[in-house]
Amino acid sequence: METILKTVSRSPITNKDYPIPATVNDQAGIDQFLSVHPGKKVVVVQGMGFVGSVMGLVVANAITEEYAVIGIDLPTPASWWKICSINEGVFPVLASDPKISEYYAKSREKKNYYATCDPYAYSKADVVIVDINLDVKKQTGPGHELLDYTVDLTPFKKAVESIGNNCRQDVLVLVETTVPPGTTEKVVKPLLQECLQKRGLPVDQLKVGHSYERVMPGPKYIDSIQNFYRVFAGTDAMSTEAVEKFLRTVIRTDEFPLTRLGHTNATEMAKVLENSFRAMNIAFMVEWSRFAEEASVDIYEVVNAIRMRPTHKNIMLPGLGVGGYCLTKDPLLASWARMNLFNSNDPLLQSEKGVRINDKMPLYAFEYLQSQYKDSLSGKKVLLLGVSYLNDVGDTRYTPVEGFYNQLQEAGAEISLHDPHVLYWEEKDTWVTQDLNKLLEQDYDIITITTGHKEYRSNPALMAKLQEKTPAVIYDTIGVLTNEEIKTLSDKHMVRVLGRGDLQG
Template sequence: DINLDVEKENITSGALIDYNVDLSSFKKAIVSIGENCKEDALILVETTVPPGSCMKVVKPIIHDCLRKRNLPLDEIKIGHSYERVMPGPSYIDSIQNFYRVYSGIDQKSADAVESFLHTIIRTDEYPLTRLGNTNATEMAKVLENSYRAMNIAFMVEWSRFAEEADVDLYEVVNAIRLRPTHANLMYPGIGVGGYCLTKDALLASWARQNLIGQNEPLSQSEKAIGINDQMPRYAFEFLQKQYLKLSSTSVLLLGVSYRGDIGDTRFSPVKKLYDYLSETKAIISCHD
């Protein structure tokens, strides 16, 4: 589950120009399963996929493989239940002790997924939620992450406005958070990293056009990704305004991973900020 299924084209500032979704590796994996699985196996997709994948990609491939093996098509079970894992020391705990959403391509598939999940998740405290079809659970995963990416992009825009108006946005956010309905308002930052928020909205937009068959993309969601990709550039330009000369200036970057308490640097925005600073010949130190 890494960010290799979405290939982005960005300009120097980080602005998103174009992107492409490549499912070739995913399809090869499904073919391998179809060529070797038992005729009554449960195939449970837990990774993040474009909405429509189980019905439009997985099911046709598995059925084609079963036909070639002269096996029946009515016993195989295909389902989807996305992970909500938290990388770091709580990884295993976040698998066993958290709510799961699941579905199947038909009734028997959904029932089989439910039975399996009961064996690994503490459903007495974290009940399962069944959705109507696999399109729904696939959409739920990318919508969760697209929602967060959109909120982050929203705060990026307001952080620029606050700087222009000589306002401390952190104190503004703290004041607004006193209102219970706005307690989850985010702080601005220097970027978005990891393998979910940086691309899941693009998976959804691509799916709408290529699997669901619509002409329009999810334009707001795509724009949010583009805004977030430019956040390290904004941070760099802010530093340039504060220090007219960054050459030979000592810069300490506290925090390198894409979130706290993990050792994962995949697509960390700090990498982009580091590259921008390196071009100025600044003296950079990193600590995490």
């Protein structure tokens, strides 16, 4: 991010440019907003990303209480447009969930969701929800395989300090960020106390807790926050009570009871363990996928047979790789915490190994293509179907398609991109086509299915189109082609599927 050089922040939704303000001062705006909501409790959500902005919506549409909600983020090119958007009437997250626009419209009507970059907002807060990122910095090789990683708490601490330097002494700070286990108790709470003490304020009314959402961008975005099980803990009895009381006002706890754990270390661990469980289960399948290729077995057929057992429902499928913000980093956050916050000599070796295996998957997918294609890829026309990391969602964060794309690019291939949900691929600074028919007017040497969007699944129109094309390599990296489709396509094309040895199956 060229934070220093850029002076405007461009909305990828409207393409509108917003000049970065010279000062963060927005006291007048905040006071004006709050003057419309006398007597209401004020909730400030720190971080207007994929989670925070929607969490703000959920609080603005709380179930049993009327809150005045202020979203806060930094006046950077990456974030300033979100602040402006929220205040102008354009919600900064595109999602297929109709509840998003419904809830946003309601909050516009009630005028109870304001956004700002001024930390002055914290001084008005009864509750501050921390929804900022805490990143793992990965050093990766050319195929995006993990070489090493570091966790730097500095930006996170800075954000906590900006709360501590402004908040009321009796505020409830609820950390929702996925943090290294131990962070709330060992980092957040002492830092807030230190700030209060420096300001000459007592610390005995400060309340600090941790609770994690299980948000899933997509068609059930809002429900994944408001209508789902949530785990929480406080750093002491007073904090625990305050967290529980607050959560009960925003979440349907009648249908989805809260789970209270004994310690914030436990809630923080639960979150990263959840994601490590998924990541490891994918990693586990990678070697079985290779074995299946060798033994002429269709691993997808095998996994579906195994999923008949309730005790084995969570067995995962392999594919091109693992993407998104959580599964790619949370096992490392946990391992780092074990060594750095609890001074253990042992990393979480198995969990780290899971990330390492997953991060190598795109490289393997490329090498398999190369082994089947044999010829040089230089100048070859390659079409990638799908760039997001998740079916039917336009999220490209840490998408495994990137490692695969990089390898193709390095080999000199001429790449065309299709994705019905991605207009612009931020990480690669490149535009993506939505019109598949138009793309298929051209011929390709290789057509690769890289995301499992429903547009590529059992779509007779797509099959017919592919049948008309000049013979090509059709490469399914995630097993979306059916046996019948493979048979039909094989009449003309060379079809290859990752994790399948025998395509006559």
